[in-house]
Amino acid sequence: MIWATFAILALVAFAIVLHPLRMAGAGILTRNDTVPKILADQMQEVQRDLDRGLISEAEAQAAQLEIKKRILSTLRQSESAPVNGAAGGRKSILIAAIFAPVFAVVYYTTMGSPDIPSLAFAERTEERTQNAEVTELASRMRERLETDPDGGPSEGWMLLGQTYQRMGRLNNAITAFEVVAKRPDASSATFSMLAEAVVIANDGVVIPKAQRHIDRALELDPKNPAATYFRALYFLQQEQPRKSYDLLLSRLNEEVSFAPWMEVYAQQINRIAAEKNFPAFQPPMARAQQPGPTAADVAAAADMTEEDRANFIRSMVSRLAARLEDEPEDLDGWMRLANAYNVLQERSLAIEAYQKAQALLEEMPSDDPRNAVVREALEQLGG
């Protein structure tokens, strides 16, 4: 359908360019056809002005004489005759008519997105309803968990966290996971999910907070694939690609049967391998049908050279810093920025950002947990 429309448009363009050939027989206007007419009109105008008494007889005569001279000189300038219907012209037009659609098609096939459909807002009621339903469900679930005298079942909180994470509400997700993380029944998976949410919330950077959760997850289950993946990512961000590569590879080789997460591992290993000239990993398994863990999103940063990655992280941090210039009230933003600077070992910048956060915290209730975080961080940094 879309290509048929393109074909029609291209055909129209083709016909438009060819059109002059159809009028080839008709003459063309030359200066001799047009200029004397305009000058003659000026003569009449002078006459009208004279009749109306706007100018004197002498003035009119002088003006008319001048215009007559111009008419004569126009007629005297002989124009060379047009080369009518020259074959060169026809050929050029024909080539041009072919050029137009070809140019557009070549351009479009490289730059266009023919596969993306149009979606009018009105047609997306189902999506909106679903979204509203999910939001509604999430808030109902949260209410029930919060009002539960026993604090709500851990499975419920984990489900809520995952729902929030899918909705892109990462801070809510982290809060939900943290409820479970504080309980004695917290599993390794609890901590690796929490770590993942923290990493995504920090634009893919494995900040110390995430690191602590990764440590805890691996303590409980040294084989937890997600936790291992993020630890490897941490090594990579610390510019230790060999360590990252080895960790991923050894974990992968521990498995005997296929698991969906292996795809992501293999991709990450091969990305590092391609950059560092390490031997590439040949997956023994065929293509997995299932998608890997959402960690794939996080891994975007890994698909880059060492230097690019550092720049990428820095640019992300500087974008955050720039945004905070415009929205200095964003307390969580400042805390995130301070954290990121800390990771990048920009001590004075980190202190500065924490101090900004501290200033904002003064307007918050004194029992706000973020107070403690900031105080602790500042103490550590000695600021």
Added chain:
Amino acid sequence: MYPEIGHFALALALALALLQSVLPILGASRRIPVLMKSAQATAIGQVLFVAIAFAALMHSFIVSDFTVRNVVENSHSLKPMLFKVAGTWGSHEGSLLLWVLILTVFGAGVAGLGSNIPAETKARTLSVQAWISVGFLSFLLLTSNPFERVFPPPLDGNDLNPLLQDVGLAMHPPLLYFGYVGFSIVFSFAVAALIEGRVDPAWARWVRPWTLAAWVSLTAGIALGSWWAYYELGWGGWWFWDPVENVSFMPWLLGTALLHSAIVTEKRDAFKSWTILLAILTFSLSLLGTFIVRSGLLTSVHAFAVDPERGLYILGLLAVSIGGSLALYAWRAPEMEGGGLFRPVSREAGLLVNNIILAAATGSVLFGTLYPLILEAVTGEKISVGPPFFNAAFVPMMLLLVGFMGLGPLLSWKRADIAGLLQRVRFVAALALLAALASWYLLNGGPFMAYLAILAALWLLLATLREWALRIRLFEVPFRDAVRRAGNLPRASHGMTLAHTGVAVLMMGMIGSSAWKSEEIVFAAPGKEVSIAGFDIAFQGVERVRGPNYFADRGTLAVRRDGDLVTTLFPERRTYPVAQTTTTESAIRSTLAGDLYTSIAEPASDQVNNAGAWTLRILYEPLVNLIWIGAALLVLGGVMSLSDRRLRVGAPRRAKTAASDAVAAE
């Protein structure tokens, strides 16, 4: 599908523009008719495909198709329909698409309507127009694609700046661009004439309607923009000498000069290279304006340096088109002088003075606009050049210009009779002086410059009317004859009278509303009374109301004069939750004598311990509406002139002769 059709159509338009930039001009130099004629087809094809692209983008905005990035960033499903439509040109990409659409409209206009223009001139002109097309279409497709897609689409958009959600502003860019870009065709005519090496009265006649059309739109666009600023920004000002305003004003000033110098070329075969230069410079200023506004240079010179891709592309276009055309001018212009001679006192000399003053005024605005940018780029220092500079540099020049404007139309071509002239105007000069003195006596107070300006405006008004009276011999012949004579005047002459009267009216509005403005800013709690310019205004409180996509705090002000209720005003403070911004909706009591202008701002801070207090801003601006009336007269004058029968003269019915002669000659 629609956005992709738009994208593909844009690519086809670029292809046609590329062809049109080569074939017709080649045809003109080799004298091959079929190539010359191809310009007509491709020019119309271009406008067709750009219009398809524009319609596709507009469709995406209307149905809120959030798979198009441009719609996501500049619209929202809750926005009123009118502003969804206006959102099409609200963004950088959309406004450039509109720019190109208008560019191609003018090209197609010459192709379709210019039936009195010889094929060679038309072919060259349309080729030059296509060069500009190629530059801007490639700019769009390579750096600012309006049809960039997002998939999966976000659930809703990010809204358009609510400040821009105003009917005046929705119409402002199209009109402004019509003027801005309209001068492109005049530029193309000028460059084509330079290539051809011939400028004559006929050329001036062909160009005139296009210059007028562009000038009329630009005038209307600037006036609307100023009107919008007055109503929407909540400050009661109508001109801020803001760079964005200045860049649209400069082409207007030079375009006005061009309009007048082209008359000399048409009537007297003189001022030829000067007219060409003005045509080139006017459009160059339009390009400069587009560059300054679109490159982000205004926000900050440094912001431009951070993301320079777009800015550099336009800068390149600017360098090529301005540099190229000026080089061509330097090379070819010396060949085309000559033509009618004139005395120091003559219509020509009058128009020369008009041109010189307008060019100097443009120079002063250009300096005031660019100097801060250059200074910031070189030294990093940020300064702003504001009203004091322009009042000192620009206003006196305008007063001088107005002084000459009254005289100009009374002068005859070639040589004028100075004694007779003085005799004809001494009465109106004395009358103007007397009226100015009377206003000084009555108004006592206000700056001296304002009285000088009153004198100039009255002089212009009276001299213009006097000239009109002389033309129709009012009071000399029986009244019925005078009316008949008025009816017989060419429309261009009516146009001139209307436009010059418009300037006088406009000036009075400007003088009244700037020199005799009264202003009160108060912290007010309900019950507070303010007196200004004879009005007593009682603040009765604020209530919260709900609009389609905003909430508003609406104040109620009862306006009384001598105890009688005159009107009740409801200024609003609107909050747009999606865009998280607030705007001011002023409430105005508008009369010809002046505007009572009220706006309400955030409640005064609680710390001052006067909860419930608001900041009220109340102004009285005498005569301010004369500004819009004067501008309307200018536009009307331009339209009147444009409708003159003579602009269409010279269209032969069917010129087969040339072709058949040519065949016979072979």
